[in-house]
Amino acid sequence: AQKITQTQPGMFVQEKEAVTLDCTYDTSDPSYGLFWYKQPSSGEMIFLIYQGSYDQQNATEGRYSLNFQKARKSANLVISASQLGDSAMYFCALTTSGNTGKLIFGQGTTLQVKP
Amino acid sequence: EPEVTQTPSHQVTQMGQEVILRCVPISNHLYFYWYRQILGQKVEFLVSFYNNEISEKSEIFDDQFSVERPDGSNFTLKIRSTKLEDSAMYFCASRRASYGTDTQYFGPGTRLTVL
Numbered sequence: 001a002q003k004i005t006q007t008q009p010g011m012f013v014q015e016k017e018a019v020t021l022d023c024t025y026d027t028s029d030p031s032y033g034l035f036w037y038k039q040p041s042s043g044e045m046i047f048l049i050y051q052g053s054y055d056q057q058n059a060t061e062g063r064y065s066l067n068f069q070k071a072r073k074s075a076n077l078v079i080s081a082s083q084l085g086d087s088a089m090y091f092c093a094l095t096t097s098g099n100t101g102k103l104i105f106g107q108g109t110t111l112q113v114k115p
Numbered sequence: 116e117p118e119v120t121q122t123p124s125h126q127v128t129q130m131g132q133e134v135i136l137r138c139v140p141i142s143n144h145l146y147f148y149w150y151r152q153i154l155g156q157k158v159e160f161l162v163s164f165y166n167n168e169i170s171e172k173s174e175i176f177d178d179q180f181s182v183e184r185p186d187g188s189n190f191t192l193k194i195r196s197t198k199l200e201d202s203a204m205y206f207c208a209s210r211r212a213s214y215g216t217d218t219q220y221f222g223p224g225t226r227l228t229v230l
Contacts, residue, residue: 035219043204045158045221091158095219100163100170101146101210103219107157 002027004094006106013082014114020067021077021109023092031097034075036066039089039108048090051075082113117141119222121207127228128197136192136225138207147190148208148219149182151175158206164190197229 003026013019025034036048051059051066059066067076079086089110093103120139128134140147149161162172164182181193190209194201204226210219 037221043226044223045206045208047218047220050218093158100165101212101219102148102160102163102171103150103158103208104160105158 002029002094002096002104004092004104004106006092006109008109009107010110010112012112012114013079015084016081018078018080019082019111021079021090021092021111022074023076023106024072024074025092025094026073027094027096029096033095034066034068035093035095035103036064036075036077037091037093038086039091041088045091049077079111084113084115087111087113119207119209119220121205121222121225123225124223125226125228127230130199130229131196134194134197134227136194136205136207136227138190138192138222139188140190140207140209141211141220142188144209144211144220146170146210146212147184149192150206150208150221151203152206152224153203161192161205194227197227199229202227202229 005024032053034051038046038048049059049061049064049066051068058068063080065078089108091108092106095103122137147164150158152158160173162176162182163170179195183191204224206224207222208219
């Protein structure tokens with residue numbers, strides 16, 4: 001069975017500091033991908049970053065980076081230099097080559113950035 | 116930048132009524148999805164659609180639900196007889212390929228309220 005686990009329901013971070021949001025996954029498919037999405041209070045789902053299981057390097061997109069540890073089945077999102085606009089819900093999601101491209105989401109982590 | 120659009124943004128309906136939620140995926144995308152998010156909960160997969168047919172559906176997607184691509188641009192989700200528990204945010208998503216680095220782009224969502 002495929003599963004995504006986000007164990008931090010809520011996180012606080014001081015503005016300009018870095019924060020790590022945890023995500024662990026479970027799949028028996030050797031070929032898979034991991035996504036992170038941001039959901040602000042307005043409700044839309046904003047794509048942040050993608051990591052493929054065969055990617056040699058950790059993904060980075062601006063202030064977002066992914067700490068991918070394949071042996072531990074973890075794909076933690078690191079946000080550097082937090083901004084007030086980063087306050088939102090963050091979802092980790094899994095897709096595998098054996099399915100139709102559907103995403104399996106974790107429960108999400110609410111991040112609040114303090115001024 | 117191309118985007119997925121959804122209408123209406125908010126739909127209020129009476130229990131037992133039929134609703135149709137509309138989506139316009141990104142034009143060169145081939146794979147289409149519907150997800151739902153009950154308030155405060157995680158995003159759940161409903162159905163995937165490719166080549167004018169359902170490729171996968173979840174256990175949530177029972178006989179009350181149907182999807183259609185009536186023309187070359189629209190992708191609709193119909194709920195035949197709404198229940199109170201159908202109240203949720205419904206997201207449409209699309210991607211160019213079913214796997215790989217192609218991002219799955221989400222629409223802004225339709226908030227369905229069943230009274």
